[in-house]
Amino acid sequence: MTDPTPQRTVRLTVAQAVVTYLSRQYSVADGHRRRLIPAALGIFGHGNVAGLGQALDQLSDELPFIQGRNEQALVHIATAYGKATRRHSTLAVTASIGPGALNMVTGAGLATVNRLPVLLLPGDTYATRHQGPVLQQLQHPIEADTSVNDAFRPVSRFFDRITRPEQLLTALPAAMRALTDVDTGAVVVSLPQDIQSHAYDYPAEFFAERDWPIRRPAPDADEVAVVARMLAEAEKPLIIAGGGVVYSGAGEELEALADAAGVPVAETFAGKGAVQRRAWWGLGGIGLEGTQAVNALAREADFVLTVGSRLTDFATASHSIFENPDVRFASINVNVHDAGRLGAIGIVADAKRALAALTDAVRANGTTTSAGWQEKVRELDERWQALRTAALDPDTPFDHSTADPDVVSDTDAVLTQGQLIGLLQEHAQSGDTIIAAAGGPPGDLQKVWDATEGRFAHLEFGFSCMGYELPAAIGVRLAEPDPSKRVLSLLGDGTFLMAPTELVTAAQERLPVTIVIPENHGYQVIHRLQMGRSGREFGNEFRYRDGSLEIGSQKPARLEGDYLQVDLVKTAEGLGARALRATTADEVRAALADTRDHDGPVVLVVPVIPHADLPGAGVWWDVAPAEVSEQETVAQLRREYEEGLASQRWYG
Numbered sequence: 040m041t042d043p044t045p046q047r048t049v050r051l052t053v054a055q056a057v058v059t060y061l062s063r064q065y066s067v068a069d070g071h072r073r074r075l076i077p078a079a080l081g082i083f084g085h086g087n088v089a090g091l092g093q094a095l096d097q098l099s100d101e102l103p104f105i106q107g108r109n110e111q112a113l114v115h116i117a118t119a120y121g122k123a124t125r126r127h128s129t130l131a132v133t134a135s136i137g138p139g140a141l142n143m144v145t146g147a148g149l150a151t152v153n154r155l156p157v158l159l160l161p162g163d164t165y166a167t168r169h170q171g172p173v174l175q176q177l178q179h180p181i182e183a184d185t186s187v188n189d190a191f192r193p194v195s196r197f198f199d200r201i202t203r204p205e206q207l208l209t210a211l212p213a214a215m216r217a218l219t220d221v222d223t224g225a226v227v228v229s230l231p232q233d234i235q236s237h238a239y240d241y242p243a244e245f246f247a248e249r250d251w252p253i254r255r256p257a258p259d260a261d262e263v264a265v266v267a268r269m270l271a272e273a274e275k276p277l278i279i280a281g282g283g284v285v286y287s288g289a290g291e292e293l294e295a296l297a298d299a300a301g302v303p304v305a306e307t308f309a310g311k312g313a314v315q316r317r318a319w320w321g322l323g324g325i326g327l328e329g330t331q332a333v334n335a336l337a338r339e340a341d342f343v344l345t346v347g348s349r350l351t352d353f354a355t356a357s358h359s360i361f362e363n364p365d366v367r368f369a370s371i372n373v374n375v376h377d378a379g380r381l382g383a384i385g386i387v388a389d390a391k392r393a394l395a396a397l398t399d400a401v402r403a404n405g406t407t408t409s410a411g412w413q414e415k416v417r418e419l420d421e422r423w424q425a426l427r428t429a430a431l432d433p434d435t436p437f438d439h440s441t442a443d444p445d446v447v448s449d450t451d452a453v454l455t456q457g458q459l460i461g462l463l464q465e466h467a468q469s470g471d472t473i474i475a476a477a478g479g480p481p482g483d484l485q486k487v488w489d490a491t492e493g494r495f496a497h498l499e500f501g502f503s504c505m506g507y508e509l510p511a512a513i514g515v516r517l518a519e520p521d522p523s524k525r526v527l528s529l530l531g532d533g534t535f536l537m538a539p540t541e542l543v544t545a546a547q548e549r550l551p552v553t554i555v556i557p558e559n560h561g562y563q564v565i566h567r568l569q570m571g572r573s574g575r576e577f578g579n580e581f582r583y584r585d586g587s588l589e590i591g592s593q594k595p596a597r598l599e600g601d602y603l604q605v606d607l608v609k610t611a612e613g614l615g616a617r618a619l620r621a622t623t624a625d626e627v628r629a630a631l632a633d634t635r636d637h638d639g640p641v642v643l644v645v646p647v648i649p650h651a652d653l654p655g656a657g658v659w660w661d662v663a664p665a666e667v668s669e670q671e672t673v674a675q676l677r678r679e680y681e682e683g684l685a686s687q688r689w690y691g
């Protein structure tokens with residue numbers, strides 16, 4: 040027996056160990072190896088400056104640091120980077136303790152809901168507790184080990200708090216595993232401020248390069264056979280493609296199945312652009328912001344195959360869209376819970392592999408849809424395309440008789456948001472990305488954007504978080520540095536006012552991104568919903584108070600005056616962007632062309648006619664008006680809602 044050779048160790052602080060470790064991690068997907076976490080973003084405070092701040096400075100060659108303005112926005116940047124790399128890579132974000140850490144919680148929620156990887160490294164209060172409360176510490180009266188960072192737990196896929204240096208040895212590999220898992224999300228490694236600076240003798244091998252394969256779970260042959268049989272028996276099948284198709288890179292396999300079986304394909308928000316080839320069966324969005332063609336087909340379908348989607352209420356019209364009493368559901372999903380939505384028979388596997396196996400079975404069985412179903416698909420889509428083309432045409436003046444005259448008259452807008460999208464569509468080249476998340480833009484893009492042939496649509500609609508869009512443009516740009524591929528975010532005036540500040544970061548890093556703001560003076564998508572559920576404007580348009588606000592007075596004045604005067608161009612200029620205002624179609628064309636090669640952030644403000652909406656999707660949504668009210672409009676809307684409620688079904 041010889042004595043075991045003592046393990047070689049390296050003495051590092053916890054923070055230095057974290058940064059060193061992160062700089063040595065790789066993901067491997069389909070044979071392609073890349074850094075799993077190539078950079079870190081952050082804002083320092085006393086909770087991380089001496090620990091992680093020192094380590095990031097010392098190791099800045101290995102893990103470059105990007106300074107930001109708002110921690111939530113930094114999480115969005117990192118998450119958008121994760122989405123743009125199809126979850127093969129992400130960024131780390133560090134924040135101080137207390138408010139800096141908590142600012143990241145919303146971002147964590149967005150990442151986890153959308154199953155996008157992001158690594159969060161918040162500082163935390165003293166683990167040693169020699170002293171306390173430290174600055175910004177929550178003093179919980181009866182749970183002494185609780186800190187504000189416990190708020191991350193419900194919105195994360197992985198959470199750990201490092202109270203001893205050696206815990207990193209198990210915590211960091213577990214964190215990497217969660218980041219590269221098919222069921223990923225926000226991964227939080229909470230780092231008490233004192234522990235960040237503690238030194239420890241770590242095994243040298245801990246810092247060896249390590250590969251994390253992105254798995255493609257194989258389909259079970261029996262499950263494939265069952266779903267293939269269901270498809271063969273169907274007369275009116277429909278496929279719904281979700282984000283899983285995009286993340287799995289399964290577009291070609293999806294197209295092959297649609298071709299082979301002659302099945303129309305609809306897309307969810309996350310699945311937008313899953314179909315890249317133009318074909319008769321590629322139809323676009325389903326549900327609340329879907330096309331009228333897809334929704335008509337969904338109503339009739341007797342078999343629905345969902346691939347890589349959670350099927351939220353926006354896709355299923357709150358469980359009301361599938362009206363055929365004999366409709367049956369099947370699915371392909373890596374997540375067993377999602378695979379079972381709507382009582383579906385699931386193939387629990389990677390989308391690419393499962394679609395390929397299903398296509399083989401379809402070819403072997405000679406499964407194909409009837410000429411009648413295919414004809415119906417073509418007819419409905421043609422009718423929709425005519426409506427779409429008319430709504431997007433920027434050169435035919437908007438017919439004002441179709442809009443509310445009071446509202447239209449007091450803006451200088453000549454374009455509708457649909458016409459603005461028509462102009463963006465005209466400008467979009469293969470390789471460009473358009474981003475949207477909240478307000479009218481994501482729904483409108485979902486409905487009318489042509490995302491085929493490389494005109495990527497990056498729609499975040501799992502959390503639909505106002506404030507994601509602008510940072511997301513930075514994240515997508517970091518993932519796609521080629522400046523000839525334009526990265527453009529379409530976001531409302533309300534959203535811009537909520538979080539414009541990361542423009543400074545885009546200017547600091549000279550990142551070419553274009554932010555297009557349809558200026559419609561309000562939270563207009565919510566106003567639209569409000570009109571349908573309570574029948575009156577209240578608190579959504581950006582209007583001056585028509586009198587003084589006397590809190591406590593009998594009848595305080597309401598927000599019913601003129602539109603607010605807010606200069607978005609000056610705001611954007613002040614934050615370091617090249618900013619322009621364009622009102623007519625030709626001005627928008629010129630502005631897009633002139634700024635396409637600008638090597639920093641561009642903000643284009645375009646007044647759009649409020650309440651001039653795209654053609655409706657024609658489906659119901661479960662948002663309940665008040666059951667009792669003193670307002671007459673509400674009672675009528677409640678009755679209409681209850682009629683809709685009767686269309687809601689339990690599918691299994």
Ligand SMILES: Cc1ncc(C[n+]2csc(CCOP(=O)(O)OP(=O)(O)O)c2C)c(N)n1
Nearest residue numbers: 478479503505531532533534561562563564
């Ligand atoms: C952080 C956040 N707060 C609130 C909401 C609810 N919400 C959804 S859309 C919207 C209005 C957005 O206004 P704007 O950006 O101007 O777009 P518009 O509706 O006018 O198209 C609001 C308040 C949200 N999605 N996210």
Ligand SMILES: [Mg+2]
Nearest residue numbers: 531532533561
């Ligand atoms: Mg708005």
